[in-house]
Amino acid sequence: MKKLIIIGGGASGFFLASNIHHSKWKTIILEQAKKPLQKLKISGGGRCNITHACFSPNKLVKYYPRGSKELVSVFNYFQPSDTFEWFLQKGVNLKIENDNRVFPESNSSQTIIDTFIQQTKKENIEIHYNSSVITIKKFKDKFEVITTDSSYYADTLVIATGSSMKMWKILNQLGHTIIPPVPSLFTFICNDPLLHNLQGISFPEAEIHISSIKIKEFGPLLITHWGLSGPAILKLSSWSARELYKMNYKFILRVNWISDTFDNAREELIREKEKHPKKSVYTLKIYNLTQRFWNNLLENLHIHDKNLADLSKKDINKIAESLTNTQLQISGKNIHKDEFVTAGGVDLKEVDFRTMQSKLIPNLFFAGEVLNIDALTGGFNFQACWSEAYIISQLLNSI
Ligand SMILES: Cc1cc2nc3c(=O)[nH]c(=O)nc-3n(C[C@H](O)[C@H](O)[C@H](O)COP(=O)(O)OP(=O)(O)OC[C@H]3O[C@@H](n4cnc5c(N)ncnc54)[C@H](O)[C@@H]3O)c2cc1C
Known part of the structure; x- marks a missing residue:
């Protein structure tokens, strides 16, 4: 035999x-x-x-x-x-x-x-x-x-x-x-203050993008205590395994948290400002964002509590830009268990x-x-x- x-x-x-x-x-x-x-x-x-x-x-x-x-x-x-x-x-x-x-x-x-x-x-x-x-x-x-x-x-x-x-x-x-x-198949380490104390918050339809290697992914994104995880991140880590290795896992990740355009986000903010001028910017509810994320985002942009009527054009542009194109410094990778x-x-x-x-x-x-x-x-x-x-x-x- x-x-x-x-x-x-x-x-x-x-x-x-x-x-x-x-x-x-x-x-x-x-x-x-x-x-x-x-x-x-x-x-x-x-x-x-x-x-x-x-x-x-x-x-x-x-x-x-x-x-x-x-x-x-x-x-x-x-x-x-x-x-x-x-x-x-x-x-x-x-x-x-x-x-x-x-x-x-x-x-x-x-x-x-x-x-x-x-x-x-x-x-x-x-x-x-x-x-x-x-x-x-x-x-x-x-x-x-x-x-x-x-x-x-x-x-x-x-x-x-x-x-x-x-x-x-x-x-x-x-x-x-x-x-x-x-x-391949790993998560990203990120210490940006925008993510501080937000572990567990997820975004069902985020768009992530690394412009230096021209790669984009869509899907659910999760904030963890070390940075970012979720299907969108895992897909990106797999498709770009070799490029990310060459970059020693240090790169700028662009995140569109709401999967909408800058112009749409700006218009939405202007509409809210016109509808509720006396409302505090901190209590604004748009795109189903969680309160904790919204607070961090405003604090990160140094937009302090004020009524929507007092938001300047520059403030509105800054918020729309942050919602659709946050740039995060990724400093390494972590194991997806x-x-x-x-x-x-x-x-x-x-x-x-x-x-x-x-x-x-x-x-x-x-x-x-x-x-x-x-x-x-x-x-x-x-x-x-x-x-x-x-x-x-x-x-x-x-x-
Ligand atoms: C934590 C974790 C979870 C995972 N979960 C999933 C999942 O749920 N679904 C999925 O599709 N994939 C999953 N994977 C991936 C999957 O486990 C691997 O793709 C798969 O096990 C590969 O099978 P394999 O037979 O090629 O190698 P392995 O399963 O790694 O087996 C190789 C074997 O060869 C032995 N060996 C190596 N060198 C020698 C040697 N020189 N002499 C004798 N023996 C040797 C090793 O000890 C080992 O037992 C997971 C991986 C990890 C790490």
């Missing part, structure tokens, strides 16, 4: 092993940690956002800043509806939340871990924990895989090591190009996406974050792991 070694007992390694027929392959997973699936365990805040309810491969790939072109054929083979079916067949019900993120009904990542462990037991997969791979040697039609305390031979090798610097070095020595890794990934990894040009096989080394396959593929937050990163691993399993089962 042929021997298959999967390096990495994470999401893609276990999904692959769960789909390999033991009648075809003697399979071993080599995992450096003493337990499997540790990242999956903490994923989605411990609930595991397993996929996204987007069932059109052409639409789905738009959520992948890196890998969208290559993933079209991969998702045509195995996509979120297949993920639903696969887990349902294993007795795991999934649920779709309002924002289309998909979780196990149990709300616990342990359900997914238990499923993979049961499935790999059924397929007689050997799992060797505390087995950190330090070298891979390629012979004519075999691989030698050397761990810290042992050595293994395999006919076929799958690399499913996630964002491991050590493995990227090994793959580089074998001839593969590695696109340098940089973080629910999900983060690495942009970078094995160069996609060197992989055949019909099989997930290396174009340079026959019988060497890749799945998961080891590749230069990553997505926005929302279950897309796991979906890429499931689809890539499934393609490999079907090819190996057919040999």
